[in-house]
Amino acid sequence: MIYYIINNNNKNKVQLNERKILLIISHPDDECMFFGPTLLFLQNRKNQIHVLCLSIGNESGLGEIRKNELKSSCKILGIDTENVNIIDHSLLQDGPKINWSHSLISSIISDYVTKHKIEIIITFDEKGVSSHPNHIATFNGARHFIHSSTTSSNIILYKLITVSILRKYISIFDLPLTFILKNQTNLNDFIFISSFNNFIQARKAMTSHQSQLVWFRHLYILFSRYMIMNELQLVN
Ligand SMILES: [Zn+2]
Secondary structure, eight states, X not given: OOOBOTTTTOTXXXXXXXXXXXXXXXXXXXXXXXXXXXXXXXXXXXXXXXXEESOOOOTTSOHHHHHHHHHHHHHHTTOOGGGEEEXXXXXXXXXXXXXXXXXXXXXXXXXXXXXXXXXXXXXXXXXXXXXXXXXXXXXXXXXXXXXXXXXXXXXXXXXXXXOOHHHHXXXXXXXXXXXXXGGGSOTTOEEEEXXXXXXXXXXXXHHTOGGGOOHHHHHHHHHOGXXXXXXXXXXX
Protein backbone atom coordinates (compact mmCIF):
# COMPACT_ATOMS: atom_id res chain seq x y z
CA MET A 1 0.00 0.00 0.00
CA ILE A 2 1.28 3.44 -0.89
CA TYR A 3 0.14 6.05 1.52
CA TYR A 4 1.07 9.40 2.88
CA ILE A 5 0.47 10.53 6.43
CA ILE A 6 1.05 14.08 7.56
CA ASN A 7 3.58 14.40 10.42
CA ASN A 8 3.77 10.66 10.78
CA ASN A 9 6.66 10.75 13.25
CA ASN A 10 5.12 13.06 15.81
CA LYS A 11 4.59 11.29 19.15
CA ASN A 12 1.42 13.22 19.89
CA LYS A 13 -0.22 12.07 16.72
CA VAL A 14 -3.31 9.87 16.83
CA GLN A 15 -2.10 6.33 16.21
CA LEU A 16 -3.99 4.14 13.78
CA ASN A 17 -2.56 0.75 14.73
CA GLU A 18 -4.39 -2.00 16.58
CA ARG A 19 -7.34 0.27 17.37
CA LYS A 20 -11.07 -0.42 17.43
CA ILE A 21 -12.39 1.76 14.64
CA LEU A 22 -15.98 2.34 13.54
CA LEU A 23 -16.90 3.57 10.07
CA ILE A 24 -20.42 5.01 10.03
CA ILE A 25 -22.10 5.20 6.63
CA SER A 26 -25.61 5.97 5.45
CA HIS A 27 -26.18 3.41 2.70
CA PRO A 28 -24.72 0.13 1.46
CA ASP A 29 -22.00 1.08 -1.09
CA ASP A 30 -20.84 4.24 0.75
CA GLU A 31 -18.03 2.15 2.23
CA CYS A 32 -16.37 1.47 -1.15
CA MET A 33 -17.59 4.50 -3.12
CA PHE A 34 -16.06 6.94 -0.66
CA PHE A 35 -13.99 5.25 2.06
CA GLY A 36 -12.03 2.56 0.16
CA PRO A 37 -8.52 4.06 0.61
CA THR A 38 -9.19 4.59 4.34
CA LEU A 39 -10.49 1.07 4.93
CA LEU A 40 -7.66 -0.55 3.00
CA PHE A 41 -5.06 1.45 4.91
CA LEU A 42 -6.60 0.61 8.30
CA GLN A 43 -7.05 -3.03 7.43
CA ASN A 44 -3.28 -3.29 6.85
CA ARG A 45 -2.50 -1.93 10.33
CA LYS A 46 -4.10 -4.65 12.47
CA ASN A 47 -7.06 -2.50 13.42
CA GLN A 48 -10.40 -4.06 14.32
CA ILE A 49 -12.70 -2.35 11.83
CA HIS A 50 -16.45 -2.12 12.31
CA VAL A 51 -18.96 -0.78 9.79
CA LEU A 52 -22.28 0.63 10.95
CA CYS A 53 -24.65 1.35 8.07
CA LEU A 54 -27.60 3.48 9.17
CA SER A 55 -30.03 2.26 6.48
CA ILE A 56 -30.52 -0.72 4.19
CA GLY A 57 -30.70 1.59 1.16
CA ASN A 58 -34.30 0.74 0.39
CA GLU A 59 -35.26 3.81 -1.65
CA SER A 60 -35.81 1.63 -4.74
CA GLY A 61 -37.07 -1.39 -2.80
CA LEU A 62 -33.76 -3.26 -3.06
CA GLY A 63 -32.84 -3.05 0.61
CA GLU A 64 -32.70 -6.78 1.30
CA ILE A 65 -30.38 -7.33 -1.68
CA ARG A 66 -28.23 -4.37 -0.72
CA LYS A 67 -27.69 -5.70 2.81
CA ASN A 68 -25.98 -8.76 1.34
CA GLU A 69 -24.04 -6.64 -1.16
CA LEU A 70 -22.64 -4.57 1.69
CA LYS A 71 -21.38 -7.67 3.47
CA SER A 72 -19.75 -8.96 0.26
CA SER A 73 -18.09 -5.62 -0.37
CA CYS A 74 -16.76 -5.40 3.19
CA LYS A 75 -15.37 -8.92 2.91
CA ILE A 76 -13.41 -7.88 -0.19
CA LEU A 77 -12.11 -4.88 1.74
CA GLY A 78 -10.82 -7.20 4.46
CA ILE A 79 -13.47 -6.51 7.09
CA ASP A 80 -14.87 -9.34 9.20
CA THR A 81 -18.54 -9.58 8.21
CA GLU A 82 -19.45 -10.12 11.88
CA ASN A 83 -18.40 -6.51 12.36
CA VAL A 84 -20.71 -5.20 9.65
CA ASN A 85 -23.98 -3.98 11.12
CA ILE A 86 -26.93 -2.60 9.21
CA ILE A 87 -29.70 -0.60 10.84
CA ASP A 88 -33.25 -0.82 9.47
CA HIS A 89 -35.10 1.80 11.51
CA SER A 90 -38.46 3.23 10.44
CA LEU A 91 -37.15 6.78 11.00
CA LEU A 92 -33.87 6.21 9.14
CA GLN A 93 -35.10 5.14 5.73
CA ASP A 94 -33.04 5.84 2.62
CA GLY A 95 -34.02 8.95 0.69
CA PRO A 96 -32.86 12.52 0.18
CA LYS A 97 -36.20 13.92 1.35
CA ILE A 98 -36.27 11.97 4.60
CA ASN A 99 -34.94 13.90 7.58
CA TRP A 100 -32.85 11.77 9.87
CA SER A 101 -32.89 12.72 13.54
CA HIS A 102 -29.43 13.63 14.83
CA SER A 103 -30.33 12.59 18.36
CA LEU A 104 -31.61 9.20 17.17
CA ILE A 105 -28.36 8.60 15.24
CA SER A 106 -26.40 9.74 18.27
CA SER A 107 -28.15 7.23 20.55
CA ILE A 108 -27.58 4.38 18.04
CA ILE A 109 -23.88 5.29 17.91
CA SER A 110 -23.70 5.50 21.69
CA ASP A 111 -25.09 1.97 22.09
CA TYR A 112 -22.73 0.63 19.44
CA VAL A 113 -19.50 2.17 20.70
CA THR A 114 -20.26 1.13 24.27
CA LYS A 115 -20.97 -2.46 23.26
CA HIS A 116 -17.87 -2.78 21.06
CA LYS A 117 -15.48 -0.49 22.98
CA ILE A 118 -14.89 1.67 19.91
CA GLU A 119 -12.00 4.16 20.14
CA ILE A 120 -12.17 6.00 16.81
CA ILE A 121 -15.16 6.90 14.63
CA ILE A 122 -14.88 7.82 10.95
CA THR A 123 -17.75 9.21 8.89
CA PHE A 124 -18.72 11.87 6.33
CA ASP A 125 -18.20 15.60 6.84
CA GLU A 126 -20.86 18.34 6.87
CA LYS A 127 -21.04 18.30 3.06
CA GLY A 128 -21.41 14.53 2.84
CA VAL A 129 -19.09 14.15 -0.23
CA SER A 130 -22.09 14.01 -2.58
CA SER A 131 -24.30 16.46 -0.62
CA HIS A 132 -26.76 13.63 0.06
CA PRO A 133 -28.86 14.74 3.07
CA ASN A 134 -28.56 11.27 4.65
CA HIS A 135 -24.74 11.55 4.56
CA ILE A 136 -24.89 15.02 6.11
CA ALA A 137 -27.30 13.80 8.80
CA THR A 138 -24.92 10.93 9.54
CA PHE A 139 -22.11 13.41 10.22
CA ASN A 140 -24.40 15.61 12.33
CA GLY A 141 -25.51 12.57 14.33
CA ALA A 142 -21.90 11.57 14.97
CA ARG A 143 -20.99 15.11 15.99
CA HIS A 144 -24.04 15.23 18.25
CA PHE A 145 -22.81 12.03 19.88
CA ILE A 146 -19.28 13.39 20.41
CA HIS A 147 -20.56 16.66 21.90
CA SER A 148 -23.42 15.43 24.02
CA SER A 149 -23.06 11.81 25.04
CA THR A 150 -21.46 10.79 28.32
CA THR A 151 -20.08 7.68 26.61
CA SER A 152 -18.08 9.71 24.06
CA SER A 153 -15.42 11.27 26.31
CA ASN A 154 -12.41 9.36 24.97
CA ILE A 155 -13.67 8.74 21.47
CA ILE A 156 -12.00 10.39 18.50
CA LEU A 157 -14.12 11.48 15.53
CA TYR A 158 -12.73 11.85 12.01
CA LYS A 159 -14.60 13.23 9.02
CA LEU A 160 -13.94 12.54 5.34
CA ILE A 161 -13.23 15.82 3.59
CA THR A 162 -15.50 16.79 0.69
CA VAL A 163 -13.77 18.42 -2.27
CA SER A 164 -15.30 20.47 -5.07
CA ILE A 165 -17.04 18.61 -7.88
CA LEU A 166 -14.23 19.57 -10.24
CA ARG A 167 -11.62 17.95 -8.00
CA LYS A 168 -13.87 15.00 -7.26
CA TYR A 169 -13.78 13.65 -10.80
CA ILE A 170 -10.16 14.09 -11.84
CA SER A 171 -9.04 10.90 -10.15
CA ILE A 172 -5.29 10.73 -9.49
CA PHE A 173 -4.79 14.16 -11.07
CA ASP A 174 -6.12 15.70 -7.87
CA LEU A 175 -3.02 14.46 -6.09
CA PRO A 176 -0.83 17.60 -6.65
CA LEU A 177 -3.57 19.88 -5.36
CA THR A 178 -4.12 17.64 -2.34
CA PHE A 179 -0.43 17.92 -1.45
CA ILE A 180 -0.32 21.68 -2.04
CA LEU A 181 -3.26 22.16 0.31
CA LYS A 182 -1.94 19.76 2.98
CA ASN A 183 -0.11 22.53 4.83
CA GLN A 184 -3.43 23.97 5.83
CA THR A 185 -4.33 20.81 7.68
CA ASN A 186 -3.35 20.06 11.26
CA LEU A 187 -1.16 17.53 13.02
CA ASN A 188 -3.77 14.82 13.32
CA ASP A 189 -5.16 14.90 9.81
CA PHE A 190 -4.49 12.02 7.44
CA ILE A 191 -4.20 11.56 3.71
CA PHE A 192 -4.44 8.01 2.40
CA ILE A 193 -3.48 7.18 -1.16
CA SER A 194 -4.12 3.76 -2.64
CA SER A 195 -1.70 1.74 -4.69
CA PHE A 196 -2.90 0.35 -8.02
CA ASN A 197 -3.61 -3.00 -6.35
CA ASN A 198 -5.70 -1.27 -3.72
CA PHE A 199 -7.61 0.57 -6.42
CA ILE A 200 -8.38 -2.80 -8.03
CA GLN A 201 -9.50 -4.15 -4.65
CA ALA A 202 -11.83 -1.17 -4.10
CA ARG A 203 -13.14 -1.56 -7.65
CA LYS A 204 -13.90 -5.21 -6.95
CA ALA A 205 -15.76 -4.18 -3.79
CA MET A 206 -17.78 -1.71 -5.89
CA THR A 207 -18.77 -4.44 -8.32
CA SER A 208 -20.18 -6.52 -5.48
CA HIS A 209 -22.97 -3.92 -5.35
CA GLN A 210 -24.53 -5.44 -8.45
CA SER A 211 -27.93 -3.83 -7.88
CA GLN A 212 -26.30 -0.39 -8.15
CA LEU A 213 -24.03 -0.97 -11.13
CA VAL A 214 -25.65 1.36 -13.63
CA TRP A 215 -23.49 2.81 -16.41
CA PHE A 216 -22.46 5.94 -14.55
CA ARG A 217 -21.16 3.87 -11.64
CA HIS A 218 -18.49 2.53 -13.99
CA LEU A 219 -17.54 6.10 -14.85
CA TYR A 220 -17.43 6.89 -11.15
CA ILE A 221 -14.98 4.04 -10.55
CA LEU A 222 -12.71 5.39 -13.28
CA PHE A 223 -12.80 9.07 -12.45
CA SER A 224 -13.59 9.57 -8.76
CA ARG A 225 -10.66 10.60 -6.56
CA TYR A 226 -12.42 8.85 -3.66
CA MET A 227 -11.55 5.54 -5.28
CA ILE A 228 -7.88 6.50 -4.86
CA MET A 229 -7.45 8.99 -2.06
CA ASN A 230 -9.09 10.07 1.18
CA GLU A 231 -8.40 12.99 3.49
CA LEU A 232 -9.53 12.60 7.07
CA GLN A 233 -9.81 15.57 9.41
CA LEU A 234 -10.10 15.41 13.18
CA VAL A 235 -13.36 16.86 14.51
CA ASN A 236 -12.69 18.96 17.61
ZN1 LIG B 1 -24.82 7.06 0.38
